[in-house]
Amino acid sequence: MTERLVLALPSKGRLMEETEKLFADAGLPVRRVGHARGYRGEIEGLPNVEVAFVSASEIAERIKSGKAHLGVTGEDLVAELVPAHRAAVTFLKALSFGHANVIVGIPAAWIDVVSMASLERAAVAFRRQHGRHMRVATKYGRLTRSYFADMGVSTYRIVPSLGATEGAPAMGTAELIVDITTTGKTLEANGLKVLETILKSEANLVASKAATWPPEVREAENILMKRLGIM
Amino acid sequence: MAQRIAEKLGRLDRQSATILNIFAGAGYEQVAPPIIQPASLFLDVVGEQLRNRTYVFNDPDGEELCLRPDLTVPTCRLHLERHGLKGDVSAKYCYSGPVFRYQPGGGDATHLREFRQEGLEAFSPLDRETTEVEVLTKTLEALKASGLKGSQLRVGDISIFLALLKAIDMPPRWRDRLRQSFWRPEAFRAELKRLTSMPKAALTGLPEDLIARLDPNDPKAAETEVASYLADKALEPIGERSIAEISDSLLTAAVDARTPALPASVADLIERYLAIAAPVRAATARLKDLAREKGLDIGTALDAFIRRNELLTAAGVDLGKAEFSAEFGRNFEYYSGFVFEVVVPSLGPKSPVAGGGRYDGLMKAVGAAGSIAAVGAAVYSDRLALAIEEASKGD
Numbered sequence: 241m242t243e244r245l246v247l248a249l250p251s252k253g254r255l256m257e258e259t260e261k262l263f264a265d266a267g268l269p270v271r272r273v274g275h276a277r278g279y280r281g282e283i284e285g286l287p288n289v290e291v292a293f294v295s296a297s298e299i300a301e302r303i304k305s306g307k308a309h310l311g312v313t314g315e316d317l318v319a320e321l322v323p324a325h326r327a328a329v330t331f332l333k334a335l336s337f338g339h340a341n342v343i344v345g346i347p348a349a350w351i352d353v354v355s356m357a358s359l360e361r362a363a364v365a366f367r368r369q370h371g372r373h374m375r376v377a378t379k380y381g382r383l384t385r386s387y388f389a390d391m392g393v394s395t396y397r398i399v400p401s402l403g404a405t406e407g408a409p410a411m412g413t414a415e416l417i418v419d420i421t422t423t424g425k426t427l428e429a430n431g432l433k434v435l436e437t438i439l440k441s442e443a444n445l446v447a448s449k450a451a452t453w454p455p456e457v458r459e460a461e462n463i464l465m466k467r468l469g470i471m
Numbered sequence: 472m473a474q475r476i477a478e479k480l481g482r483l484d485r486q487s488a489t490i491l492n493i494f495a496g497a498g499y500e501q502v503a504p505p506i507i508q509p510a511s512l513f514l515d516v517v518g519e520q521l522r523n524r525t526y527v528f529n530d531p532d533g534e535e536l537c538l539r540p541d542l543t544v545p546t547c548r549l550h551l552e553r554h555g556l557k558g559d560v561s562a563k564y565c566y567s568g569p570v571f572r573y574q575p576g577g578g579d580a581t582h583l584r585e586f587r588q589e590g591l592e593a594f595s596p597l598d599r600e601t602t603e604v605e606v607l608t609k610t611l612e613a614l615k616a617s618g619l620k621g622s623q624l625r626v627g628d629i630s631i632f633l634a635l636l637k638a639i640d641m642p643p644r645w646r647d648r649l650r651q652s653f654w655r656p657e658a659f660r661a662e663l664k665r666l667t668s669m670p671k672a673a674l675t676g677l678p679e680d681l682i683a684r685l686d687p688n689d690p691k692a693a694e695t696e697v698a699s700y701l702a703d704k705a706l707e708p709i710g711e712r713s714i715a716e717i718s719d720s721l722l723t724a725a726v727d728a729r730t731p732a733l734p735a736s737v738a739d740l741i742e743r744y745l746a747i748a749a750p751v752r753a754a755t756a757r758l759k760d761l762a763r764e765k766g767l768d769i770g771t772a773l774d775a776f777i778r779r780n781e782l783l784t785a786a787g788v789d790l791g792k793a794e795f796s797a798e799f800g801r802n803f804e805y806y807s808g809f810v811f812e813v814v815v816p817s818l819g820p821k822s823p824v825a826g827g828g829r830y831d832g833l834m835k836a837v838g839a840a841g842s843i844a845a846v847g848a849a850v851y852s853d854r855l856a857l858a859i860e861e862a863s864k865g866d
Binding site for chain 2: 323324347348349350351352353354355357358360361362364365366369370381384385388389391392394395396397398409410412414415431
């Protein structure tokens with residue numbers, strides 16, 4: 241039996257539109273199979289490619305587990321969801337859309353905090369004053385831990401955030417945040433400013449090292465890559 | 472296969488009985504702290520980094536729990552539960568049981584995600600060196616009784632570093648900062664560089680016009696000044712961190728900028744100290760030389776180091792092959808003084824078969840009312856069994 245290449249593409253929003261345009265411009269129109277809102281698709285003229293429409297974070301998960309060979313998703317999600325992602329995933333091409341920065345956001349009134357080193361000093365003083373750690377609201381727990389550790393910041397606690405992270409400091413559920421931002425407007429509206437940028441992220445075409453790559457899948461990959469102008 | 476696992480478990484059980492027998496014989500009471508522990512306890516001690524190495528999970532009530540990543544913290548907790556948060560009752564405990572640590576890629580023979588430890592902990596305000604020597608000699612005795620030969624002892628002593636820091640003339644807040652970053656070597660180096668070369672840089676990125684108006688001797692007026700600055704710029708303070716805290720932090724920066732930098736010789740001295748790695752006797756001579764050359768008073772810490780070594784020699788520990796390293800202990804924040812580990816050639820320096828030391832601050836981090844003198848050690852049983860097996864192959 242011939243194995244097909246599984247290509248995981250975003251199922252909604254701007255990321256989906258930009259991705260479909262990218263493939264269409266390369267002469268690879270992606271079509272949904274079955275009913276219009278189906279989760280499977282195919283590419284005209286490439287019977288060995290099976291398309292799965294899933295959420296951007298699910299794409300990162302499938303690349304990690306090897307359920308998908310190739311995928312289009314944000315670098316931020318790959319970095320957050322795949323342990324040791326530089327070794328586990330091949331970044332084939334940055335796609336120049338889906339730009340978003342993962343940033344450390346602090347109250348704009350903290351005019352004394354201007355670097356991660358001064359954040360740690362403020363955190364130590366905060367702990368002494370309030371008898372508890374500063375809280376960082378984020379859905380990027382892994383990125384936060386590794387970046388803060390690299391920068392020598394250790395006096396903090398993560399509060400998992402599922403949405404509207406920028407509002408956490410004003411609501412009093414955290415002192416600072418790690419989140420994505422595109423323009424910084426939402427941050428500003430919530431009384432926050434960017435302290436540091438952890439990652440400048442954009443959509444990437446990525447390949448899984450955990451997936452099995454029999455010759456026919458490799459061949460399908462080669463065809464896709466050529467058409468997309470990557471090799 | 473099943474028989475081999477049974478044999479291995481049987482061997483570990485026998486080894487465990489041998490070790491516990493030695494600890495119990497020295498007056499250490501055997502305890503069995505719970506395997507499941509509140510995650511917050513370890514988060515307070517280790518910080519968020521805990522999650523990278525520990526099995527943390529939520530139970531159906533939403534409470535955050537973990538599989539214990541060591542037995543020292545659970546033993547501290549047990550002691551406080553028995554004796555109240557003051558905890559100032561002398562006690563000696565020993566234990567045997569599994570601990571759990573995430574290992575990237577599933578781990579290997581010397582880094583298992585579920586492994587056994589036998590250990591001992593002495594909570595005692597009595598003679599410091601005597602307690603340390605007892606914990607170390609009982610550990611070595613346990614290794615020997617299990618059949619280990621040809622091991623090497625490595626020692627360190629964080630209190631010598633703390634004494635050195637105390638002996639160097641500098642503002643107390645700078646000393647605090649260096650001490651706090653000691654366990655994060657890169658942050659420590661950056662802080663040292665900042666203090667020795669560019670205190671003016673303390674102002675980089677800060678509103679200098681505002682800082683120029685702040686009087687360090689009048690914090691109340693400074694707070695008012697900061698409040699009106701924020702109001703002018705329409706910067707609304709949000710959250711619990713108050714304007715007074717922001718103002719204090721700006722004042723510290725202002726004072727730092729006006730304080731003369733530490734002389735480069737201080738950084739040099741600290742670097743030279745941290746570079747000491749030598750056999751114990753040679754290291755002692757170098758420590759003495761360094762103190763004499765710089766006219767530093769680290770006598771008490773050095774005396775304790777020398778006395779401990781004398782006690783160890785008297786107890787029959789061969790220090791001739793033991794190695795001292797000034798950096799040793801920097802990877803584990805809760806150690807506060809003497810540290811040691813036992814390594815064997817077949818497993819290499821990254822897989823010690825036993826290790827321990829003094830951790831006077833840990834009890835407070837776990838919830839005690841104040842610091843409690845504490846020394847402990849653990850034997851990594853699976854590695855010990857492996858090292859003994861490797862050695863018997865060579866016979």
